[in-house]
Amino acid sequence: MNEFDQMYREVILDHYKNPRGHGALEDADAHAEGQNPLCGDEVSIYVAFAADGETIEEVKFSGRGCAISQAATSMLTELVKGKKAAEVAALPKEALLDEIGIPLSPVRLKCAILGLGTLKVALHKAKGTPLPEEWAGFANELELK
């Protein structure tokens, strides 16, 4: 595959054009909004827990932005559904980047992990899960709310 086909490979375009978990959850158990002021990418994440209060039963997102940010967040919803909050809090960004599976420049890397960072902040706010320094710094930089 050449670089172009790698970056805009079928699975990325599919998630971009048909995002999974797109929408909002009323009465979400956890919620956060993130934006990348540099390029204007925006993502809002909504989480509902199962009866155990730990397992992510449902996760939705809404937002607008570049193909990478929106496709990556769509892939993220599939990756984390059924996982426990603590697991996701500890999930390294490489887990998502492996799913995305394309080489990303530093600028585009921020697009790719916007959704994951926003989700970590949502869990931190709702469950007090740890937000390691890497993500706390990221939260400031990306204006996560």
Next chain:
Amino acid sequence: MAVTTAKLLDARLLRADFPVFEHPVHGKPLAYLDSASSTQKPRQVLDELRTFYETSYANVHRGVYDLAERATAAFEGAREKVRAYVNAPSAREVIFTRSTTEALNLVAYAWGLENLGPGDVVVITELEHHANFVPWQFVAERTGAAFRHIPIDDLGELQLDALDGIAASGRVKVVANNLVSNTLGTINPVEKLAVWAHEQGAIMVVDAAQAAPHRAVDVQALGCDFLAFSSHKLCGPTGVGALWGRAELLEAMSPFNFGGEMIRSVSLEKTTWNELPYKFEAGTPAIAEAVGFGAALDYVCAIGLDAIAAHEHELVAYAMERLAEVPGLKVFGPPADRRTGIVSFDLEGIHPHDVAQVLDFEGIAVRAGHHCTQPLMTRLGVVATTRASFYLYSLPEEIDRLIDGLHKVRKVLG
């Protein structure tokens, strides 16, 4: 494209001066359409830098030996070239800075902090670059002055009928405006604004970063009080820019930076300032870069600013005509005859970063983002735009490639 009666410059010939075009990008010839951000560098400038370092380099102004005298002569020679370039009355009024940004900060701090207070009004515009916006916003807040803006109309042109309302709101002390908008290419009526500013008793501060490389700029004809521009947008090195200011204003101002070079004498009790322009040039300046800046001015002057302006005008008119063919594409800003070689656009439903990324794979370099003009993005109702910008080395077939690339963007992402 439009047929010209006289060939003013031969961009194809000039491209041979720019080594960067010898290197393909993603296996394709480079179509560099980001010159508003920074221009590429001709051999004439690169050679001058090397020759200067190899034959004439030393620190300036303090040395008594031959090499230092030659370095100083080259550095001061560059200052004289800047003076002539903007038709300033005196080289004493030309200050070397790091950039346009630093030049504008110098005025905001050194003039603004001492001359502004409650009841005063600082006026900027809705299409200002952050470099001529944020320093004034900060200084206004710090001094208690009001911060007002001149709005734009839907074509991205200043609405001068707002001036009366602004004048009625307090004592207008500063009007700050770019001569050319970096996002839309709008050529702003700075001469008119300068007359209005002086009627109010205000100073007129002009950001010429996007104007000086592309058309003749004359500080006396503009009637402004300060004017700033950069070397790197004009074929010159990064790290150096120039501020021109009226001598009587500069004389009355305190220094901006303190240290070596800017002093006359220092004692434990008191320090006095050096004369203009050195009062504002603390520390060792970007010596070789200033010399390279001078070489860049020589380069563009030899081509001729009228020829450059005419060439870019042809390109932007052609670009706007061809961009209109792309479905879902909206161009922002005024018609071609009232702008320089800059065109910003939105491709419906596709983020500018994706547009720029797909174009990159075609060897086409464009800028995507807010272009340091967030208030303007808000006014246009977008978070970002894609911007193509042209210079003396740009070719019409690069615009054809841009259009083909945009069709590909729509095919992949639309």
